[in-house]
Amino acid sequence: MASSSSSASANGISEFEERQWDRLAVRMEGFHSYFRVSFNSIYELADKFEDQKITQEDFVDHALELDSHLHTHHSIEDVYIFPILGKRMPAFALTGTHPEHHRRIHEGLEQYVQYLKAVRAGAEDYDAKVLREKLDAFRGVLFEHLDEEVEHLRGENMRKYWTLDEVRRLPM
Numbered sequence: 001m002a003s004s005s006s007s008a009s010a011n012g013i014s015e016f017e018e019r020q021w022d023r024l025a026v027r028m029e030g031f032h033s034y035f036r037v038s039f040n041s042i043y044e045l046a047d048k049f050e051d052q053k054i055t056q057e058d059f060v061d062h063a064l065e066l067d068s069h070l071h072t073h074h075s076i077e078d079v080y081i082f083p084i085l086g087k088r089m090p091a092f093a094l095t096g097t098h099p100e101h102h103r104r105i106h107e108g109l110e111q112y113v114q115y116l117k118a119v120r121a122g123a124e125d126y127d128a129k130v131l132r133e134k135l136d137a138f139r140g141v142l143f144e145h146l147d148e149e150v151e152h153l154r155g156e157n158m159r160k161y162w163t164l165d166e167v168r169r170l171p172m
Contacts, residue, residue: 020164021155027172028153031073032146038066039142043135047128060120063131067113074102080171088161091152098152101145108138 013021042063045052049059078099086093093099112134118124151157158167 017164018155021158021167023167024158024170024172025150025153025155029150032150035066035070035073035146036143038069039135039139042066043132046131046135056126057120060116060126064113064116064120067109070105070109074106078102084170089152091148098145098149101141101148104141105138105145108134108141111137 019026045054045059049056054062082092082094082099086096086099089096091097112131115124115130115134119126155167162170
């Protein structure tokens with residue numbers, strides 16, 4: 001028999017409350033899944049976009065969207081989310097793990113974008129190997145961040161710092 005939404009989970013709270021505790025992690029995972037797929041798509045297509053009938057110009061524009069989307073996402077987090085979470089959760093504080101990850105990711109992104117813009121302007125020839133090297137430069141910290149941030153937002157961790165009412169009011 002299927003369990004009802006009011007049945008208790010392994011930690012003694014209802015499934016409904018567990019979903020509320022996990023709300024931030026679930027929402028963040030949605031964004032982060034997109035970034036993983038986008039990154040991997042660019043990496044995989046780097047030497048075969050033409051086989052897919054994609055022009056170099058369109059591929060470069062697509063690849064630049066990763067930077068634009070990560071910049072927007074991280075700007076929102078840095079301005080609206082991290083200052084609130086960081087008051088109680090050290091990983092989100094200004095000197096914490098997640099803001100440091102953002103800085104390191106964007107250092108890699110700067111080199112990646114500089115290369116793609118040079119290709120787009122005709123100042124450099126496109127080379128899939130070079131593009132993959134640029135991606136590899138920040139892959140580790142990006143994927144670590146995407147995983148760790150979601151883990152830190154899971155209800156199990158959030159309960160250490162917040163009440164359920166407070167979690168319900170957190171922006172996202």
